[in-house]
Amino acid sequence: MSLAHARIEDILVGGPKSLTDARGVWESSIRRQRSDGPVQVGTRGIVGDKVTQPYHGGPDAALCVHLADHYQFWRERYGVALEAGAVGENLTVGGLTEDQACAGDVVRLGSVLAQVSGPRVPCANLARRIGRTDWVRLTIRENRSGFYLRVLEAGVVQAGDAWVVEERFDAEASIPKINRCMYLDFDATYAKRMLEMRGLGEWWKTQAGEKLIARGEHWTEMMKDE
Numbered sequence: 001m002s003l004a005h006a007r008i009e010d011i012l013v014g015g016p017k018s019l020t021d022a023r024g025v026w027e028s029s030i031r032r033q034r035s036d037g038p039v040q041v042g043t044r045g046i047v048g049d050k051v052t053q054p055y056h057g058g059p060d061a062a063l064c065v066h067l068a069d070h071y072q073f074w075r076e077r078y079g080v081a082l083e084a085g086a087v088g089e090n091l092t093v094g095g096l097t098e099d100q101a102c103a104g105d106v107v108r109l110g111s112v113l114a115q116v117s118g119p120r121v122p123c124a125n126l127a128r129r130i131g132r133t134d135w136v137r138l139t140i141r142e143n144r145s146g147f148y149l150r151v152l153e154a155g156v157v158q159a160g161d162a163w164v165v166e167e168r169f170d171a172e173a174s175i176p177k178i179n180r181c182m183y184l185d186f187d188a189t190y191a192k193r194m195l196e197m198r199g200l201g202e203w204w205k206t207q208a209g210e211k212l213i214a215r216g217e218h219w220t221e222m223m224k225d226e
Contacts, residue, residue: 111157113152
């Protein structure tokens, strides 16, 4: 599938750092640095990139993607001027909107073959990094989460490489539709469909299954009001 203008604008790599703000010192890998050249990517992510929290990373979250479109939105809508990498992503992709990314999409990036595995869940560290206590709520309400990739074939990627969708399994599995169902407007029929989505991470399938049972008591119901 051709998205003529979609390409990687920035690649960001980092590891655990001690960060200081008004609340004190905290540890995070969220402050990554731009890589000016090609990087090696393995099945666990960019070689040399490390997460801090044990619940981050893993095969289904090997690469974190955020969109230049989101940064433009925050700047124009809320006056929040953020640079690429501000939310700790590995890849900043331009020329792509989040409704053009579907769980299960098989994507060629340079010589890397990757697959969209599902939305990113915004967390308190993001709010702390941006300096807005309402950041999680805004991210959910505006449905601009970013998403994760698993790596199917290791290789090399660099800024300027095209985002090429080689295969799409489900056009209804867009990242905003998944987020909308799980956070904003629960749809039991769609949640059941999520259980069968090819390429959607098992963690998200588990959450969909649990929400079908828990409904209003599921943790996703609280996210939009944090």
